[in-house]
Amino acid sequence: MICIMPDSNGTSTGTIEDRAKHVRERANWMRRRLLKMIVDAGQGHPGGDLSATDILATLYFDVLRLDPANPLAPDRDRFVMSKGHCTGALYTAMAGRGLFPEAELASYLKPKSRLNGHPNRTYLPGVETNTGPLGHGFPVGVGIAVSGQIDDADFRTFVLTGDGELQEGSMWEAAMFAGHRGLGKLTVIVDRNRLQQGANTEDTNGLEPLGDKWRAFGWEVVGVNGHDHAELLSAFDAAAQPRDKPRVIIADTCKGKGVSFMENQAGWHHGVPNPEQYAQALAELEAEIA
Amino acid sequence: MGADTKSDAALFDCRDAYVRTVEELAVTDDRIVAVVNDSVGSSKLGKFRERFPNRLINVGIAEQNMVGVGAGLANGGKIPFVSGASCFLTARAMEQIKADCAYSHANVKLCGISSGVAYGELGATHHSIEDIAWLRAIDGMTVLVPSDPWETEQAIRAAASHDGPVYIRLSRMPVPALERTSTRFEIGKGEVLHEGADVAIIANGTMVHRALKAAAALKDEGVGARVINMATVSPIDKDLLADAAATGAIVTVEEGLKQGGLGGAVAEFCAESAPVPMRILGFPGFLPTGSASWLLDEFGLNAAGIASAAREVLDKRA
Incomplete structure (x- = not known):
C-alpha cells in the first residue's frame, strides 16, 4: 500500500519542526503518488515534478489559506502554477489538500479527465488560470495581486516559476510591473534546478546573477534550499510580514529530487520509469521515511 | 431608412x-x-x-x-x-x-x-x-x-x-450616427438597416454607413439591396445569414483583411448551409503607403465599390 496519503489533510500547526515533519511526510507521499501517475499514464514530466514537490507540499499542506469545500472563495490565497507542465506535483498536492478526490488521480491524462496535461481552471476548481505555455502564469498572478491591492484585501498570491521559464520576456514585464506597484502580498518562488529541457540554464541562456536581476526590478530576494521544508516555511512566514515590495524566493532545487537515477539528469525532464526503475524509485522513497 | x-x-x-x-x-x-x-x-x-x-x-x-x-x-x-x-x-x-x-x-x-x-x-x-x-x-x-x-x-x-x-x-x-428603428443591441444578433430583396450587403464597423450609401445608389437603379449590420462576428447570427442568403446573392464588406474575417464567417455559413454567389470586400494583404481614406478608396471599400460588387454578384445570381 504504497500510496496511502498520510492522515490529517490540511494545514499543520505547532513548532517549525512539527510543521516541517508534517510537510515532509506529504511530500514523500506526493513523490510516490506522482510517479505512479506517470507510470500509469505512460508520460509525464518527472524531473520538474520532483524538483517542485517540496515547494508545493509546503504551500498546500501549510501555507495556503484555502477552503477545499469553497475553492473559489474571494478571500482565498491564490497559487498560480506558472510552470504548468509539472502537473504530477500540482495534482497530487491539490488532491492531498482535499480539492478533489485522491482516487481521481488515477484518471491523469485519460480521455476527458479533469487532470489535463496542463492545469485547466474550467475543468478543475482551485486552478487559478490555465498555464502550459511558459511565461503566462506570472503576469496573471501580478494581475491578481493588483486586484487585491486595489481592494486592500488580505489574501496573498503565490506564483511558482521554473528557472528556464525566466528566459521568457513576459516574465520580466511582470517582474518590472510588480516591483513598480510594490505588490507586498505577492511571492514568487523560482524552482532553481538549473536544468531546462535540453541542458543547463547557464549553458543555454544564463540567468545569473539571478538575485541581482530581481533586486534591480524592485524585489526582496531570499535564497533557500528548495528541499528543506523548515527553510521553506521560514521563508514563507517571513514573506507574510507587512512590506511594500514583492518577494522572490529563489529555491535551490534538484531536478528529479528523491530518485537517485533521475537527480540532475536533463533526460528525465520527460520520461517514464520502466518497472525496474519504478521499483527502485519507490524503494528509495520508502527508505527516506522509514 | x-x-x-x-x-x-x-x-x-x-x-x-x-x-x-x-x-x-x-x-x-x-x-x-x-x-x-x-x-x-x-x-x-x-x-x-x-x-x-x-x-x-x-x-x-x-x-x-x-x-x-x-x-x-x-x-x-x-x-x-x-x-x-x-x-x-x-x-x-x-x-x-x-x-x-x-x-x-x-x-x-x-x-x-x-x-x-x-x-x-x-x-x-x-x-x-x-x-x-x-x-x-x-x-x-x-x-x-x-x-x-x-x-x-x-x-x-x-x-x-x-x-x-x-x-x-x-x-x-x-x-x-446611423438611423435605426431598433433600440435593442444583443450579442450574437445582427440588424437590418435597409430593406431589399435582390441582394444582401453585410457590413460592420466603419463600413456600415458606406454600405447604406451604396444601397441608396442601387435603389435609384431599381436594385433592392438589404443592408445588414453584423456587429457581432463571433458568434455570428445564422438566422439573419439564412435570410440574407434567401435574397440569392451576398456582398460582405469590412475594414479588414479579405481572408478570414466577417466575409470568411459568412462564407463558411453559406458554403455549408446556403450556397449563393458572394463577393467579399476587404484588403488583400500588406498595404501601400497612404491615408486611411485613400486606402479605403483604393481598395474599393466605398459606396461605389460596394455598389459595383453588388451588381457583379447579381449577375451571377441563380
Whole structure:
C-alpha cells in the first residue's frame, strides 16, 4: 500500500519542526503518488515534478489559506502554477489538500479527465488560470495581486516559476510591473534546478546573477534550499510580514529530487520509469521515511 | 431608412462613446477597471484616470503583461477593460488572449483602439486588419465590431454584462450616427438597416454607413439591396445569414483583411448551409503607403465599390 496519503489533510500547526515533519511526510507521499501517475499514464514530466514537490507540499499542506469545500472563495490565497507542465506535483498536492478526490488521480491524462496535461481552471476548481505555455502564469498572478491591492484585501498570491521559464520576456514585464506597484502580498518562488529541457540554464541562456536581476526590478530576494521544508516555511512566514515590495524566493532545487537515477539528469525532464526503475524509485522513497 | 449620408452629417469618434460608457459603468460598478499599455491618451482614458485613479492600471509598453494582468484582475473579481492599439493588443498578446483569456474563460474585455487602417500612413505594422480573422478563430471569444457611437455604447454595456472574454474593435475614424428603428443591441444578433430583396450587403464597423450609401445608389437603379449590420462576428447570427442568403446573392464588406474575417464567417455559413454567389470586400494583404481614406478608396471599400460588387454578384445570381 504504497500510496496511502498520510492522515490529517490540511494545514499543520505547532513548532517549525512539527510543521516541517508534517510537510515532509506529504511530500514523500506526493513523490510516490506522482510517479505512479506517470507510470500509469505512460508520460509525464518527472524531473520538474520532483524538483517542485517540496515547494508545493509546503504551500498546500501549510501555507495556503484555502477552503477545499469553497475553492473559489474571494478571500482565498491564490497559487498560480506558472510552470504548468509539472502537473504530477500540482495534482497530487491539490488532491492531498482535499480539492478533489485522491482516487481521481488515477484518471491523469485519460480521455476527458479533469487532470489535463496542463492545469485547466474550467475543468478543475482551485486552478487559478490555465498555464502550459511558459511565461503566462506570472503576469496573471501580478494581475491578481493588483486586484487585491486595489481592494486592500488580505489574501496573498503565490506564483511558482521554473528557472528556464525566466528566459521568457513576459516574465520580466511582470517582474518590472510588480516591483513598480510594490505588490507586498505577492511571492514568487523560482524552482532553481538549473536544468531546462535540453541542458543547463547557464549553458543555454544564463540567468545569473539571478538575485541581482530581481533586486534591480524592485524585489526582496531570499535564497533557500528548495528541499528543506523548515527553510521553506521560514521563508514563507517571513514573506507574510507587512512590506511594500514583492518577494522572490529563489529555491535551490534538484531536478528529479528523491530518485537517485533521475537527480540532475536533463533526460528525465520527460520520461517514464520502466518497472525496474519504478521499483527502485519507490524503494528509495520508502527508505527516506522509514 | 438608412444612414445620414449627407456630406455635412455630424461625424463622431467612437472612442468618445467608449470612454463615456466605461466611466458611466464605473460609477455604479466598482468592479470596472481599465488596463492600458501607456495608451491613456490614445484610448482617451485621461478623464477616467482623474475620476478613478485607483482603477486605471497602466502597465507601460508591455502588451503580453497587460493582457495577463487583465486576466488576473478578472480572477480577483474585477471587470477589466484592457485597451490598446488593436494592432499591438491582438498580435503581440495573441497567446495571452488565447490561453489566459479565452481558454481560461476569464472575464476580460479587450478593446482594440484605432483598428483597421486608422493609422493609414504609418504602414502595415500599425494596421490592424488581421485581428478579426485571428480573434474569431479562438473558441469562446466574443468579437464585436460596432458601427457608430450608439452601438459602441451598447457593445460596451453588453460586454460588461457578458460573462466571458470579449474583443471590441473600435476605430478612431469619424463615422455618422446611423438611423435605426431598433433600440435593442444583443450579442450574437445582427440588424437590418435597409430593406431589399435582390441582394444582401453585410457590413460592420466603419463600413456600415458606406454600405447604406451604396444601397441608396442601387435603389435609384431599381436594385433592392438589404443592408445588414453584423456587429457581432463571433458568434455570428445564422438566422439573419439564412435570410440574407434567401435574397440569392451576398456582398460582405469590412475594414479588414479579405481572408478570414466577417466575409470568411459568412462564407463558411453559406458554403455549408446556403450556397449563393458572394463577393467579399476587404484588403488583400500588406498595404501601400497612404491615408486611411485613400486606402479605403483604393481598395474599393466605398459606396461605389460596394455598389459595383453588388451588381457583379447579381449577375451571377441563380
